[in-house]
Amino acid sequence: MMIIRQFDSAEAFRAQFNRTSVFHPELTNIVRDILARVQKHGDIAVQRFTAEFDNVERETPRVDLAEIEATKNIDKEMLQIFSRAAENIRTFHQRELQDQQSWMLKKNGSEVGQKVVPLKRVGVYVPGGTAAYPSSVLMNVIPAQVAGVEEIVLVSPPDKTTGTVNSMVLAVAEFLEITEIYAMGGAQAIAALAFGTETIQPVDKITGPGNQYVNEAKRQVFGLVGIDSLAGPSEILVVTDESSDPTLLAADLLSQAEHDIQARSILVTTSAKIADDTLTELKQQLNRLGRKSIAAQSLSEQGAIIVVDSLQVAVALVNEIAPEHLELQVKNPEEILKGIRSAGAVFLGSWTPEPVGDYWAGSNHILPTAGAARYASALSVRDFLRYMSVIKYNQQSLEHVGGSVMQMAQLEGLDAHAAAVEKRLSVREEN
Numbered sequence: 001m002m003i004i005r006q007f008d009s010a011e012a013f014r015a016q017f018n019r020t021s022v023f024h025p026e027l028t029n030i031v032r033d034i035l036a037r038v039q040k041h042g043d044i045a046v047q048r049f050t051a052e053f054d055n056v057e058r059e060t061p062r063v064d065l066a067e068i069e070a071t072k073n074i075d076k077e078m079l080q081i082f083s084r085a086a087e088n089i090r091t092f093h094q095r096e097l098q099d100q101q102s103w104m105l106k107k108n109g110s111e112v113g114q115k116v117v118p119l120k121r122v123g124v125y126v127p128g129g130t131a132a133y134p135s136s137v138l139m140n141v142i143p144a145q146v147a148g149v150e151e152i153v154l155v156s157p158p159d160k161t162t163g164t165v166n167s168m169v170l171a172v173a174e175f176l177e178i179t180e181i182y183a184m185g186g187a188q189a190i191a192a193l194a195f196g197t198e199t200i201q202p203v204d205k206i207t208g209p210g211n212q213y214v215n216e217a218k219r220q221v222f223g224l225v226g227i228d229s230l231a232g233p234s235e236i237l238v239v240t241d242e243s244s245d246p247t248l249l250a251a252d253l254l255s256q257a258e259h260d261i262q263a264r265s266i267l268v269t270t271s272a273k274i275a276d277d278t279l280t281e282l283k284q285q286l287n288r289l290g291r292k293s294i295a296a297q298s299l300s301e302q303g304a305i306i307v308v309d310s311l312q313v314a315v316a317l318v319n320e321i322a323p324e325h326l327e328l329q330v331k332n333p334e335e336i337l338k339g340i341r342s343a344g345a346v347f348l349g350s351w352t353p354e355p356v357g358d359y360w361a362g363s364n365h366i367l368p369t370a371g372a373a374r375y376a377s378a379l380s381v382r383d384f385l386r387y388m389s390v391i392k393y394n395q396q397s398l399e400h401v402g403g404s405v406m407q408m409a410q411l412e413g414l415d416a417h418a419a420a421v422e423k424r425l426s427v428r429e430e431n
Contacts (some may be wrong), residue, residue, distance in 0.1 A: 031187045047061065079172075087098055097381050102115045115390050123203040124144070134168040142155070144379055157184065158184070204261060325357070344377075398425070
């Protein structure tokens with residue numbers, strides 16, 4: 001079980017309890033081999049890795065109509081719930097699109113601006129393994145659809161029992177009208193999306209979280225294709241004062257601890273009593289969890305309860321850690337929010353538990369982890385758009401600036417650059 005620690009500054013925390021990026025050469029080499037074999041052998045390699053890693057034998061990774069039709073028997077009430085969640089997510093991301101429009105600025109006969117265009121073909125990875133995540137279908141697919149992506153390909157590991165993709169994942173994909181689906185996971189799925197195989201056309205970008213093999217594969221194919229981020233284990237940091245309910249605090253910490261043994265759950269509080277009471281609640285609530293062993297190991301190895309002198313120190317810790325999920329369970333959360341600059345998603349007040357953001361609010365739950373919230377953002381419509389610069393000069397506007405352009409080119413020793421301008425100006429003089 002986690003223990004209570006006390007820090008009086010962000011520097012003290014950094015010295016004793018900071019997650020750093022660890023390079024795993026063995027993992028890198030394993031993934032490099034998988035990528036190379038899929039690139040060389042295509043579908044055969046994908047199928048062999050699927051049999052080896054997922055214990056599933058399939059004739060083809062492509063999920064056919066019969067497998068999708070089998071989802072007609074799933075719980076209709078659950079599908080309705082996902083439909084309403086999808087509406088919230090679509091509304092949120094449509095608002096993002098309002099700010100992503102092409103534009104042109106005219107000045108002295110010249111025109112310069114941006115053309116905003118959607119990506120043509122993207123691959124979305126939906127995790128499997130220890131749990132199924134149909135909500136990740138919504139979070140990956142909807143912003144891509146809102147952006148106007150023409151082709152969306154979904155990949156997800158096959159279930160060892162059924163041999164196909166999780167039925168709820170398939171049902172949500174069908175609801176969103178995604179028809180190109182492949183039962184494959186791990187590094188081999190990333191390789192297939194990046195390089196293409198006999199069955200799968202390559203994509204322009206890959207989004208969605210996965211395990212360490214997926215992450216490493218995304219890192220290695222980046223440059224050939226785009227990626228959204230390198231997602232690490234889930235994180236939650238809860239900031240609280242003496243006004244909070246330890247029962248709720250413990251429940252929220254466990255909501256992330258149950259994800260994975262590497263998940264990080266941290267409580268930062270100004271109250272020693274809240275710290276003690278929350279620790280007691282964690283022990284009691286842990287015994288009622290279906291994923292008790294996972295949550296217990298996560299809390300023991302990655303968790304922390306930190307007592308600080310003030311909320312100002314708490315804010316400094318938040319900005320140092322840059323958590324994926326940040327809950328501000330304090331008297332005046334909006335006031336504390338003013339000082340927060342590094343977090344993936346922020347949940348204000350005791351009535352806003354993190355799972356609301358995971359499933360329902362409409363904001364995206366694919367968020368930066370492992371400190372990446374210092375520079376990265378949630379998956380959004382912007383991840384599925386490209387911004388092309390557009391420039392247009394007429395004769396008069398080029399004559400007006402041509403001399404300056406040539407001077408800059410000559411300063412850098414690029415005579416041909418200068419000549420491309422000079423030739424145009426000399427034509428004008430000759431006429």
